[in-house]
Amino acid sequence: MKRLTVLGSTGSIGTQTLDVVRENPEQLQVYALVAGTRVDEIERQVREFKPQIVAMMDEKGARELKARLRDLPVVVEQGMDGIIRTVTAKEPDTVVTAISGRIGLEPTLAALKAGKNIALANKETLVAGGELVMETAKRLGRSIIPVDSEHSAIFQCLEEPNGLLEKILITASGGPFLGWSREQLSEVTPEMALKHPNWSMGAKITIDSATMMNKGLEVIEAHHLFGLTYDKIEVLVHPQSIVHSMVQYQDGSILAQLGRPDMRLPIQYALSYPTRWSSPFERLDLRGKTLTFQEPNLKETPALALAYEVGRRGGTLPAVMNAANEVAVYAFLQQKIGYLQIVEIVEDICAEHEVLDATDLESILEADDWARKRTQERIQNC
Known part of the structure; x- marks a missing residue:
C-alpha cells in the first residue's frame, strides 16, 4: 500500500x-x-x-x-x-x-x-x-x-545501458493554432487558446501548449530527467497525440509509447512503477487511425526556439524564462496583453537577465522574483 x-x-x-x-x-x-x-x-x-x-x-x-x-x-x-x-x-x-x-x-x-x-x-x-x-x-x-505523458513515454521506452541511446523524440500536438499565420495569431483570444484539440488541462498549461512554450519547458525537463544534451532532444509535431514520445537507439531502432490522450495512464504508471496495474480506462483503438509527424518550424514557434537557447545557457536563465512566462500567460488570460505578446515579453526579460549559477535555492528564488517583478513592469508599459 x-x-x-x-x-x-x-x-x-x-x-x-x-x-x-x-x-x-x-x-x-x-x-x-x-x-x-x-x-x-x-x-x-x-x-x-x-x-x-x-x-x-x-x-x-x-x-x-x-x-x-x-x-x-x-x-x-x-x-x-x-x-x-x-x-x-x-x-x-x-x-x-x-x-x-x-x-x-x-x-x-x-x-x-x-x-x-x-x-x-x-x-x-x-x-x-x-x-x-x-x-x-x-x-x-x-x-x-x-508523470507528464511525454516524459512518462520516454521513461517507459528507455533501455539500459543508456549509452546506446542516440536521441529522444518528444511529440507535440501543435496546439489549436497549428499552421496559423502571424496575422491570424494576432487575433487570438483567451477563449480560443483554451480550446485544446486533444487534451483536457488547466488554463496555464493549455496556453503554454498553444504557444509551444509547454514543449520548450518539456525539453528542459527532459534534459534534467534523463541527463541528455540538448542535441539529443528532438521535438516532432504529431497532431493526433497518440504517440506520446519515442526513443531512438544507435542501431536505428525507435521505441514508441502509444496511448489515448488520457493523463490517468501516465499517472497510474508513475504510482505503480516498477510494475503495471490493470486499468479500467478506455483503450486505444488504432483501427482507422492515421499518424503524422512533422518538424516544428522554429521561426513560427519562437517559444520553443527560445527554450532551447535558454536551456543551453543554463544557470538562472531557465528560472527567469519560466517566471516571465507564468506572469505573461496570466496577463493574457486577463486580457491585459495580446497573444503574440506573451513570447515577445518573455524574450525581452530573458535578454535583460544577468545569468548566475543556479546551484542553490536562494539564487533560483531571487532570479524568479526579479523576473516576475520585471515582467509586471513590462506589462504595465504595454
Whole structure:
C-alpha cells in the first residue's frame, strides 16, 4: 500500500490522480491533500478520501476549510510553511507534485530531503531548479518518476545501458493554432487558446501548449530527467497525440509509447512503477487511425526556439524564462496583453537577465522574483 500526498489535488492532474486512487483502493491511500484556493472542491475531496492532513496555500481558505471540517479528525495547515510540514510528514512515501508553476519547487525539494519519492507532474520545478533537484534526489537515493505523458513515454521506452541511446523524440500536438499565420495569431483570444484539440488541462498549461512554450519547458525537463544534451532532444509535431514520445537507439531502432490522450495512464504508471496495474480506462483503438509527424518550424514557434537557447545557457536563465512566462500567460488570460505578446515579453526579460549559477535555492528564488517583478513592469508599459 502506497501512501500519497497529492500536491495540487484540485487541479487537472490532481483530480485525475484521485481518479486513479479510486480505481486502486488496495494499492493506494491518500494521506494528505494540498490545494490553493478551491475550498468547496477540497472539502469534497477530504470527505471522500479522508486524509490525515490537508493544506491550503490561501490562508483565508484554510480557515474556512477548518471551520467546515470540524466534524472530521483532520489537521488543516495553511500557507507555504503548512504545505512544507504536510509534504514532509513521516507517514507518506510518495508525493505527487501536481501543482502548476514554480511554486512546486520548494515543496518538492523539502519532500526529497524528508525521504519521499516524487511522482513529478510539475515541469516548472525542473525548469527552474533542475540541477539542484536532481542532485538532491541522487544524493539522497530518492526516485523521481515522470508523470507528464511525454516524459512518462520516454521513461517507459528507455533501455539500459543508456549509452546506446542516440536521441529522444518528444511529440507535440501543435496546439489549436497549428499552421496559423502571424496575422491570424494576432487575433487570438483567451477563449480560443483554451480550446485544446486533444487534451483536457488547466488554463496555464493549455496556453503554454498553444504557444509551444509547454514543449520548450518539456525539453528542459527532459534534459534534467534523463541527463541528455540538448542535441539529443528532438521535438516532432504529431497532431493526433497518440504517440506520446519515442526513443531512438544507435542501431536505428525507435521505441514508441502509444496511448489515448488520457493523463490517468501516465499517472497510474508513475504510482505503480516498477510494475503495471490493470486499468479500467478506455483503450486505444488504432483501427482507422492515421499518424503524422512533422518538424516544428522554429521561426513560427519562437517559444520553443527560445527554450532551447535558454536551456543551453543554463544557470538562472531557465528560472527567469519560466517566471516571465507564468506572469505573461496570466496577463493574457486577463486580457491585459495580446497573444503574440506573451513570447515577445518573455524574450525581452530573458535578454535583460544577468545569468548566475543556479546551484542553490536562494539564487533560483531571487532570479524568479526579479523576473516576475520585471515582467509586471513590462506589462504595465504595454
